[in-house]
Amino acid sequence: MIVLLLISQVIQLNMIDLNIKIDVKTALFLKNPNSSDLGKRIISGSIYLIDELGFEKFTFRKLSKKINSPESSIYRYFENKHNLLVYLTNWYWSWVEYKIVLATINVNNIEEKLNKAIDVLTMPVFEDESISFVNEIILNRIIIEESVKAFHTKEIDEENKKGYFSTYKKMVNRVATMVLDVNPDFRYPHMLITTVIEGAHQQRYFSKHLPRLTNLYKEEDSIVEFYKRLVNSTVKK
Amino acid sequence: MIVLLLISQVIQLNMIDLNIKIDVKTALFLKNPNSSDLGKRIISGSIYLIDELGFEKFTFRKLSKKINSPESSIYRYFENKHNLLVYLTNWYWSWVEYKIVLATINVNNIEEKLNKAIDVLTMPVFEDESISFVNEIILNRIIIEESVKAFHTKEIDEENKKGYFSTYKKMVNRVATMVLDVNPDFRYPHMLITTVIEGAHQQRYFSKHLPRLTNLYKEEDSIVEFYKRLVNSTVKK
DNA sequence: TCGTTAATGATAGTATTACTATTAATTTCA
DNA sequence: TGAAATTAATAGTAATACTATCATTAACGA
Numbered sequence: 001m002i003v004l005l006l007i008s009q010v011i012q013l014n015m016i017d018l019n020i021k022i023d024v025k026t027a028l029f030l031k032n033p034n035s036s037d038l039g040k041r042i043i044s045g046s047i048y049l050i051d052e053l054g055f056e057k058f059t060f061r062k063l064s065k066k067i068n069s070p071e072s073s074i075y076r077y078f079e080n081k082h083n084l085l086v087y088l089t090n091w092y093w094s095w096v097e098y099k100i101v102l103a104t105i106n107v108n109n110i111e112e113k114l115n116k117a118i119d120v121l122t123m124p125v126f127e128d129e130s131i132s133f134v135n136e137i138i139l140n141r142i143i144i145e146e147s148v149k150a151f152h153t154k155e156i157d158e159e160n161k162k163g164y165f166s167t168y169k170k171m172v173n174r175v176a177t178m179v180l181d182v183n184p185d186f187r188y189p190h191m192l193i194t195t196v197i198e199g200a201h202q203q204r205y206f207s208k209h210l211p212r213l214t215n216l217y218k219e220e221d222s223i224v225e226f227y228k229r230l231v232n233s234t235v236k237k
Numbered sequence: 238m239i240v241l242l243l244i245s246q247v248i249q250l251n252m253i254d255l256n257i258k259i260d261v262k263t264a265l266f267l268k269n270p271n272s273s274d275l276g277k278r279i280i281s282g283s284i285y286l287i288d289e290l291g292f293e294k295f296t297f298r299k300l301s302k303k304i305n306s307p308e309s310s311i312y313r314y315f316e317n318k319h320n321l322l323v324y325l326t327n328w329y330w331s332w333v334e335y336k337i338v339l340a341t342i343n344v345n346n347i348e349e350k351l352n353k354a355i356d357v358l359t360m361p362v363f364e365d366e367s368i369s370f371v372n373e374i375i376l377n378r379i380i381i382e383e384s385v386k387a388f389h390t391k392e393i394d395e396e397n398k399k400g401y402f403s404t405y406k407k408m409v410n411r412v413a414t415m416v417l418d419v420n421p422d423f424r425y426p427h428m429l430i431t432t433v434i435e436g437a438h439q440q441r442y443f444s445k446h447l448p449r450l451t452n453l454y455k456e457e458d459s460i461v462e463f464y465k466r467l468v469n470s471t472v473k474k
Numbered sequence: 475t476c477g478t479t480a481a482t483g484a485t486a487g488t489a490t491t492a493c494t495a496t497t498a499a500t501t502t503c504a
Numbered sequence: 505t506g507a508a509a510t511t512a513a514t515a516g517t518a519a520t521a522c523t524a525t526c527a528t529t530a531a532c533g534a
Binding site for chain 2: 057148151154165168173190191192194195198203210215229234
Binding site: 031036038069070072073076 | 481482483484485
């Protein structure tokens with residue numbers, strides 16, 4: 001009980017921390033959605049609505065009706081729906097990095113440590129681990145279905161300069177370091193990790209919509225199995 | 238000279254073949270763009286314009302101005318710009334499959350055959366190998382920057398039923414078969430190949446826009462090197 | 475507790491997008 | 505040559521992605 005409480009407090013603290021970082025490093029939002037009731041309704045409402053409609057059909061007008069606040073008020077928090085999506089992905093990757101830290105904190109064996117991180121990166125989110133107004137199960141679904149759109153735009157270079165993707169890079173870097181711990185001579189740690197992260201999402205998407213493009217076996221989580229095998233056989237000295 | 242001519246004829250035939258397949262299997266277009274001058278202007282104009290503006294800012298109205306034909310005429314060929322993008326991806330994958338066939342046709346060693354295919358899938362398109370009104374260098378760039386949007390939509394399941402992605406699946410299947418030739422016990426051939434294809438595109442994108450997410454060395458094509466190593470070490474018995 | 479400031483609500487308005495409709499001009503090819 | 509098919513020219517509509525204005529309410533500090 002005490003342990004749980006402590007962990008929950010750590011998460012709370014950590015989340016505040018991460019949000020401050022987003023706040024400082026980027027110009028992602030005009031007003032911090034964490035700072036008000038309306039802001040939180042925008043975030044949690046948008047998660048449900050993007051999941052329901054898909055990002056293309058999602059609009060601030062529809063969101064305003066869902067949360068019963070005027071469209072113009074939403075625009076006081078986010079310049080446009082694209083920035084809101086990027087904000088959500090940052091939230092997600094902060095959360096994932098935190099889960100990696102938790103999963104590897106007391107693991108001393110470096111191979112096992114890397115494997116634990118790969119687990120977090122490739123396993124589906126099935127339990128509501130939420131400690132806040134964000135539903136992580138649905139957010140995970142949004143990341144799988146929509147997150148490629150967050151960085152496939154003509155504005156990528158300017159947005160990158162503004163730090164829109166720093167949370168993601170930071171998390172990738174953490175795991176890439178674990179790869180180098182296992183094999184310091186391995187030349188492609190970042191390439192490997194982003195291949196695994198994006199690949200695992202892609203395969204989840206394929207398994208749902210284009211199953212001919214992947215291979216699933218009932219008795220196992222094939223995606224986790226495949227990427228673990230891939231990492232271990234590729235990183236090996 | 239004679240050889241070149243023959244190859245060129247084969248390509249020509251093959252392209253017609255592939256287009257007939259697209260025609261028959263899907264409802265991708267309302268009128269075959271290959272069948273008229275206007276249709277070809279739509280395709281080649283759209284390739285330049287999508288590359289220039291990005292898919293989001295690309296509109297049929299802007300395209301109509303570029304090719305000097307009314308917007309409504311474009312709508313007689315494609316229901317919407319999304320279907321045009323899917324058409325372009327099909328064109329691209331038909332062309333890639335043809336390149337794989339060419340690159341592997343006289344290779345008897347099965348490992349070498351697979352490696353040749355991985356080469357085609359991971360190498361950049363730098364020469365204008367075009368035999369038609371399609372500029373493959375620019376098309377390759379569009380695939381890297383925009384193609385994820387072709388299958389990340391809410392309509393994916395209906396579109397999949399209509400056969401919108403059959404060209405891609407067919408090509409993946411061809412290479413997956415080569416994987417099984419090398420190791421018949423390997424359980425994840427499709428997963429491996431789609432990981433390589435999409436991963437290689439992703440890494441090209443990262444190397445251009447988010448270089449911290451990948452690892453590039455000047456003296457080599459790191460992306461080709463990495464994915465070859467990955468395939469060979471993962472497929473190994 | 476009053477008064478100022480800040481945040482939100484209510485409403486309206488604009489340019490652009492994603493189409494559809496109609497009719498005239500032109501091309502095709504039987 | 506003449507009918508059928510294709511393309512051009514033009515107009516129009518609902519929805520999207522915003523911006524602007526002003527009224528109302530909440531916050532909070534003197």
